[in-house]
Every structure is written in C-alpha cells, then in structure tokens.
Amino acid sequence: MRNWNVIVTVATGPGRQSRLLGHLRRLGYFDRTEFKNVCIGHVENTAQFLETLEAARRNGKPWFSDLGRVIPVEQTFSFTPETLAEQLKQEVTPFVERMSEGTFHVRLERRGLLGQVMSQEVERKVGEHLKIAAEAAGKQLQVSFANADYIVAAETVGTECGSALFDRAFRERFPFVLPH
Structure with missing residues (x-):
C-alpha cells in the first residue's frame, strides 16, 4: 500500500495536472494515480498544508484554479x-x-x-x-x-x-x- 494522507482532484483542462503537481510537490510528496485527474500525496502536517492552500485561494494564486478538491484523510x-x-x-x-x-x-x-x-x-x-x-x-x-x-x-x-x-x-x- 502507498503512503498517502491527501487526495487532490484536478480541474479539467490540458496541462492543469502537471502545473498543479509542480506547486503541490513543494509542499509534500504528490503523484498521479491511474485515475484521470486524481492525485495522492503525503504531507507532514495536514493543517499547515490546508492553511497554505487557503492562503493561495485567498490571494488568488493562478495555480489554485487548477485545483478541483482536496480531501485530507486521517x-x-x-x-x-x-x-x-x-x-x-x-x-x-x-x-x-x-x-x-x-x-x-x-x-x-x-x-x-x-x-x-x-x-x-x-x-x-x-x-x-x-x-x-x-x-x-x-x-x-x-x-x-x-x-x-x-x-x-x-x-x-x-x-x-x-x-x-x-x-x-x-x-x-x-x-x-x-x-x-
């Protein structure tokens, strides 16, 4: 079994998954799955990860629009x-x-x-x-x-x-x- 604690879905569109993964990989380990526009990742601190994403959303970071949904799992x-x-x-x-x-x-x-x-x-x-x-x-x-x-x-x-x-x-x- 892979070691993951976050699922991220990617908004539909060409190039979005690669762009999003480029940003997310600065925050933890993230990779594609065999399912379209679905990535799994592992971050050390999910609360800090979510706060970083919320700041990107609030500040209108362009890469944030590539994000579909985020589900941290326990x-x-x-x-x-x-x-x-x-x-x-x-x-x-x-x-x-x-x-x-x-x-x-x-x-x-x-x-x-x-x-x-x-x-x-x-x-x-x-x-x-x-x-x-x-x-x-x-x-x-x-x-x-x-x-x-x-x-x-x-x-x-x-x-x-x-x-x-x-x-x-x-x-x-x-x-x-x-x-x-």
Whole structure:
C-alpha cells in the first residue's frame, strides 16, 4: 500500500495536472494515480498544508484554479470489494467520540471497482452502524444530506481507502475540502 494522507482532484483542462503537481510537490510528496485527474500525496502536517492552500485561494494564486478538491484523510487501509463496508465501519467508529448531537452523513467516493462496490450501499451500512454507535454512547445523530453537522468521508483509489471526519466549521474554513 502507498503512503498517502491527501487526495487532490484536478480541474479539467490540458496541462492543469502537471502545473498543479509542480506547486503541490513543494509542499509534500504528490503523484498521479491511474485515475484521470486524481492525485495522492503525503504531507507532514495536514493543517499547515490546508492553511497554505487557503492562503493561495485567498490571494488568488493562478495555480489554485487548477485545483478541483482536496480531501485530507486521517487513516488509510487496503480492502477487497467484499470487506470494504465492514472495514470502514471499524475505521470510522472512533469518529463518534468527536461528534456531538446533530446531523451527519457518510460519503464514499469510489475510484475503480465499478460494479464491485456499490457506494450507496456502503454509505447506508456505515451510516446505520454510526447511528447505532452514537446511540450506545448516549448521542442522538440523525442522517441528513442538507448541510450536515458532520460528513464522514471515505475516498477509495483502487483497493485503498482513506477516511476522515469533517465538521461544518472545518468545511467552511476550507471550502476546497469538498467530499462528494
């Protein structure tokens, strides 16, 4: 498995991926994947990396327009299509401790494994699991797709998956962090 903690998508257009990678490689290790306009990277400090991107956005740096989305992930793991839902449940259960009452949803951005992994089915299973885990912890969490308090993001690149928890304040602070 590769060592990555950030997924970056590139805006569509000729030359954009090379330009963007040129800038991102100053901030960490970044490389292309086998998926069009999708790069993975490893940065030492994700908070500092995101602050650097936010400064580039605020200051209108031309290369920032080559950026599509950025998803920092907290952990990564390898999976098979048959094990993804169960492994993801285990990986994200600790997120319940960081969630207060409110709304949430699970988003799985699948790259590869077409017809082998059904994103909505995995999202539903993981969401139900988190709701039960929250109830066991004495918290009331409701599923909502309209500006939820929390988004549990799962990003796959082939048979590797990264996951993260984003609250509303984080998403407002870094508008380029947009789980689908």
